[in-house]
Amino acid sequence: MKSRKSVYSIIVPIIIFLLVSCASKTEFLIENESLARTIEITDGKLHTAQIFNKIGGKKIIPNDKQEFKLRISQGTHLEGTDVELTSEDFTFVKVLHEGNSSLGFLLENSKYELQLELYYELEKDDFYIRKHLKIESAKPVTLERIDVESMVIEDIYQPYKLKQITAQGVAEWKPGLGQPLYTTKSATFWGMEFPASYNYVKEGRGLCGYLWGKEIKPGETYTSYKSVIGVCDDPEFVQDAFFEYIDRIRIRPLRLQVQYNSWFDYYSGVNREKFIESVATVHQKLVAERGVVPLNAYVIDDGWQDTNADWSDKTWKVNQKFDTDFKSSKAQVTLAKSKLGLWMSPGCLLGAEPAARKYKEQGFEVLAKWMSLAGPRYMQLLEDRILELTGNGVSYFKLDGLFGHLNTREFELHGDTYGIPYMPQLGTADLMASDSILNNHKFDELKTYYLVAGTERLMQIFEKQHEVDPDVYVVISNGAYLSPWWLMYIDAVWMINAGDAAGGSNRTEELVYRDGVYYDTWQKENTQFPINSVFNHEPKKTSTGESQKAFSEYLWMNLSRGTGFIELYIKTKQLSETDWDVLARGLKWARKSFPYFKRSRMHGGNPKNLEVYGYSGWNEDGGFISFHNPSDEQRNYTVKLDRKLGVLPEKENYKTMTPLDNAEEMVGKIQTYGSELEIKLAPREVKVLDFK
Numbered sequence: 065m066k067s068r069k070s071v072y073s074i075i076v077p078i079i080i081f082l083l084v085s086c087a088s089k090t091e092f093l094i095e096n097e098s099l100a101r102t103i104e105i106t107d108g109k110l111h112t113a114q115i116f117n118k119i120g121g122k123k124i125i126p127n128d129k130q131e132f133k134l135r136i137s138q139g140t141h142l143e144g145t146d147v148e149l150t151s152e153d154f155t156f157v158k159v160l161h162e163g164n165s166s167l168g169f170l171l172e173n174s175k176y177e178l179q180l181e182l183y184y185e186l187e188k189d190d191f192y193i194r195k196h197l198k199i200e201s202a203k204p205v206t207l208e209r210i211d212v213e214s215m216v217i218e219d220i221y222q223p224y225k226l227k228q229i230t231a232q233g234v235a236e237w238k239p240g241l242g243q244p245l246y247t248t249k250s251a252t253f254w255g256m257e258f259p260a261s262y263n264y265v266k267e268g269r270g271l272c273g274y275l276w277g278k279e280i281k282p283g284e285t286y287t288s289y290k291s292v293i294g295v296c297d298d299p300e301f302v303q304d305a306f307f308e309y310i311d312r313i314r315i316r317p318l319r320l321q322v323q324y325n326s327w328f329d330y331y332s333g334v335n336r337e338k339f340i341e342s343v344a345t346v347h348q349k350l351v352a353e354r355g356v357v358p359l360n361a362y363v364i365d366d367g368w369q370d371t372n373a374d375w376s377d378k379t380w381k382v383n384q385k386f387d388t389d390f391k392s393s394k395a396q397v398t399l400a401k402s403k404l405g406l407w408m409s410p411g412c413l414l415g416a417e418p419a420a421r422k423y424k425e426q427g428f429e430v431l432a433k434w435m436s437l438a439g440p441r442y443m444q445l446l447e448d449r450i451l452e453l454t455g456n457g458v459s460y461f462k463l464d465g466l467f468g469h470l471n472t473r474e475f476e477l478h479g480d481t482y483g484i485p486y487m488p489q490l491g492t493a494d495l496m497a498s499d500s501i502l503n504n505h506k507f508d509e510l511k512t513y514y515l516v517a518g519t520e521r522l523m524q525i526f527e528k529q530h531e532v533d534p535d536v537y538v539v540i541s542n543g544a545y546l547s548p549w550w551l552m553y554i555d556a557v558w559m560i561n562a563g564d565a566a567g568g569s570n571r572t573e574e575l576v577y578r579d580g581v582y583y584d585t586w587q588k589e590n591t592q593f594p595i596n597s598v599f600n601h602e603p604k605k606t607s608t609g610e611s612q613k614a615f616s617e618y619l620w621m622n623l624s625r626g627t628g629f630i631e632l633y634i635k636t637k638q639l640s641e642t643d644w645d646v647l648a649r650g651l652k653w654a655r656k657s658f659p660y661f662k663r664s665r666m667h668g669g670n671p672k673n674l675e676v677y678g679y680s681g682w683n684e685d686g687g688f689i690s691f692h693n694p695s696d697e698q699r700n701y702t703v704k705l706d707r708k709l710g711v712l713p714e715k716e717n718y719k720t721m722t723p724l725d726n727a728e729e730m731v732g733k734i735q736t737y738g739s740e741l742e743i744k745l746a747p748r749e750v751k752v753l754d755f756k
Contacts, residue, residue: 092159094167094184098191099295101184103167108155110169110182112215115252117295119191122250127216132197133271135209136176146208149173154180164188177202185290192294192309194257199286204279206485211273212256212291219249220270222263223303223590229511231502234471235561241515242547244306244592245270251299253306257313258289259547260519262512277485277513301707304663307548307594311662314551315530318596320658321537321555321629322651323361323405323460328565328606328633332367332415335385339364340396345636347400354648357655361460361537362397363405363631364390371418376426379419379445380408380453394457405460406453410446410522411435411474411543413465429482431474431497437466437518438482447525454532461529461536466543467518470563473543474498475507476514485513515545526553539599539629546585546593556629558599559585565604565633571618572748576694578602580672582625587666595679596628596661604633605647608640615643616724617750619650623657624690624752626664626681630654653723657754660687663710667703676701676745682710686718686756693745702742705735713737718755727751 092103097118104113111129116122131151138145153173160168160181167184181198195212224243230236244255245263254272255263261274272291280286296305311318324346326334343362350356368390370383382388390404397404411434412420424430429439437443450461467473474497476484487510495501502511522540529536530553540550541558550557562581566574578600585591603622605615623630630651639647660681667689669675674695681687687710693699705711705718720733727743730753735741743751 092162092167094165094186094193096165096186096188096190099186099193099293101186101193101293103169103184105156109152110154110156110171111151115250115293117250117252119295120251120297120299122252124217124247124250124252127218127268130214130216130269132182133209133211133214133273134199134207137206137208138204147176149176149178150214154178176205178205191296191305192253192292194290194292196290197288199280199288200284201280202282204281206279207276207286208485209273209275210288211271212288213254213272213293214269216267216269217247217250218268219247219299220245220254220265220268221248222265224592226589227505227508228503229508229515231468231473231475231498231511232471232500233503237468237470237473237543237545237560238589239512239515239545241512241545242549244548245272246299246302246306248299251296251302251305253294253296253302253309254292255549256289256291257549257552258519259523259545259549259553260512260516261289261547261549275509275512275516277516278483303592306592307663310548310551310594314555315526315553316534316537316555318628318662319360319537319555320655320661321360321460322357322632322654323359323363323402323630324632324634325363325365325405325462326367327365327407328604329635330367331365334364334367336387336392339386339393342636343393343396343400343402346632346634347402349639349644350648350651351400354644356648356651358401361403361405362400363407363460363462364393365407365462366415366464368406369408369416369419371416371422375419375422375445376428378449379442380416380449389456390458403459404457405462405537406458407462407464408450409465409542410437410463411465411467413469413542416465431476433498434465434468434474436476436482436514437521438476438484438514440482443521443525447528450525451528451532454529454536459533459536461538462541463539464541466522466540467515467545468498469542470561472498475502475511476517477502477510483517485510523553541599546591546598548593551594551597556597556599556627557593561585562600564601566602571610571614572694574604575618575621575692575750576671576674579621579625579666579677579692580670582666583670583672583677587670595664595666596626598627599629599631600625600627601631601633603630603650605639605643606633606635607638608643612642612646613726615646616650617726619646620653620724620752621678621690621692621750623650623654624679624681624688626661626679628658628661649723657681657688659683659685665710667709668701680709680711682712682755684712684714686715686754687711688752688754689741690750690752691743691745692750694748696747698747699745700742701745702740704738704740706738711737721754721756723752723754724750727753 100116102114115124154171157170227240228238429436477492538554568574664681668677678690
């Protein structure tokens with residue numbers, strides 16, 4: 065006779081099975097202490113039933129049952145040939161995996177002979193959940209666009225809405241790739257872990273995906289990039305949570321990278337003797353005499369490459385101005401307790417254009433004037449050279465000129481040669497790669513296919529480069545775009561729509577120019593990219609004679625932007641002892657304040673309207689605030705020490721100090737969290753306050 069317990073153990077599961085079967089419904093849950101996602105299978109169709117933000121105590125109930133979307137074709141790329149399939153076109157087959165941190169399902173579409181594996185991942189301590197697809201086809205099929213997330217959410221919105229994938233236009237390069245989505249009530253962020261994704265909202269539907277435009281053959285499996293959904297406690301601060309997530313997933317930790325660059329010292333006239341002399345001078349003046357921590361790198365900018373040589377067997381060869389392996393330059397840098405950095409242009413722009421002309425004659429993949437970043441032959445040479453230089457001790461790379469530069473971009477237009485779709489209906493056969501007609505939005509998909517292919521190829525190089533040297537520092541400059549997911553592969557991105565040198569006849573005008581671009585980028589356009597990881601071509605000091613006060617205020621305002629990448633553009637022979645004093649003090653302040661840079665942000669008005677503005681950075685222990693009054697009138701300015709400014713409530717009281725000599729009235733005062741601070745600013749004055 066069976067025990068009561070053993071009978072129940074048989075009967076209860078049968079009852080549950082019957083109830084579930086009658087309802088044709090099965091639920092699966094993946095969760096941790098921060099969030100949960102409920103996956104439901106109803107009548108053979110899979111969808112998300114609920115996302116629970118446990119940190120904020122909010123639930124998302126999708127208004128439809130669409131889980132993902134695929135756009136496929138037979139590779140013709142002609143209008144009317146594409147087919148859109150959603151999760152509702154796929155039938156649930158079986159559960160592939162069910163565990164504490166992951167779920168996996170097998171789905172199929174018999175009409176188009178597609179099998180799809182769908183996976184969800186949630187680690188124990190993460191406040192974000194990932195999802196990806198594995199797609200297999202029984203016949204050749206081209207995946208045009210893959211939306212890993214596609215659902216109607218009541219409060220989802222797109223913070224960055226610009227889409228200017230322009231071929232021509234000064235400072236008009238705003239492609240909008242790799243920007244996240246947020247929600248206004250449920251305090252979540254959404255996106256794809258792929259820099260060239262395009263996440264957008266259309267008629268209340270949030271779509272997280274990317275154009276791909278490549279064919280998968282029978283038996284091949286394509287694995288998509290991963291989508292991510294993250295949560296926080298308050299929708300007003302979802303950007304903070306998103307940046308915290310970016311900080312967790314970046315390829316290398318946020319670091320303070322301080323370095324000298326030869327560009328404003330010698331421009332393309334740099335040589336080994338000049339470079340060695342500058343390295344010795346900078347080290348002597350800053351490190352030996354003034355106690356600055358040794359610089360991370362000394363960088364040879366444009367001028368070392370031999371564009372007269374044949375690059376068909378090895379790209380980016382060294383000219384006679386330097387040793388073939390930079391032996392003497394490395395020796396001097398080593399004496400300075402530092403490492404060597406180099407400028408390069410992946411697209412062979414700027415000082416490398418003569419090499420691109422030769423490549424064109426040799427049959428390499430040239431667009432119009434510049435190299436294709438999707439061209440297999442050239443990009444393999446570029447990969448080999450970058451990895452060789454990295455392995456030989458070059459620790460920093462400034463990659464300048466990717467898809468173009470500040471004024472002009474080039475795109476692959478003419479077919480599948482490099483895996484870029486050909487779209488004859490657009491009439492591109494007679495267009496040049498940078499034709500101004502390409503500014504028209506009707507070409508956006510074609511241009512994006514090239515950006516996706518080039519981005520993927522660069523990502524492969526960066527991953528291998530990290531394997532060679534896990535401490536390498538990589539910046540992408542001209543022709544890049546501001547996606548925070550680039551930080552999964554490199555360390556900093558150029559501001560993209562600013563000149564090398566800040567324009568202006570005085571320091572105030574220089575600050576207004578550069579900070580005006582900051583304001584446009586982060587305040588007006590709402591770009592979702594951490595300020596701590598941008599490259600801005602400053603600070604610059606190419607002459608002496610200005611007052612110590614003027615240089616100090618310019619320098620501290622520059623450093624207070626909170627970027628961890630500080631590149632010195634200086635004319636080493638022009639600086640006075642006082643200039644070196646100021647520069648040394650500024651770099652010491654930046655190192656001391658660097659822990660606050662992680663949460664740096666802008667506050668105040670528009671610099672270009674001569675309104676008071678500044679920057680702020682904080683952590684649990686303290687922070688700083690900078691202020692600039694660019695006008696010709698005295699101004700009083702009030703700021704509230706609260707979470708909007710970046711102040712964390714963990715500490716109640718702060719003591720105020722200043723690294724400059726013009727805010728003595730604030731020194732020693734006690735400020736409390738949530739209080740208002742008023743400061744008086746003279747015309748064109750900069751003040752900086754430290755809080756401990």
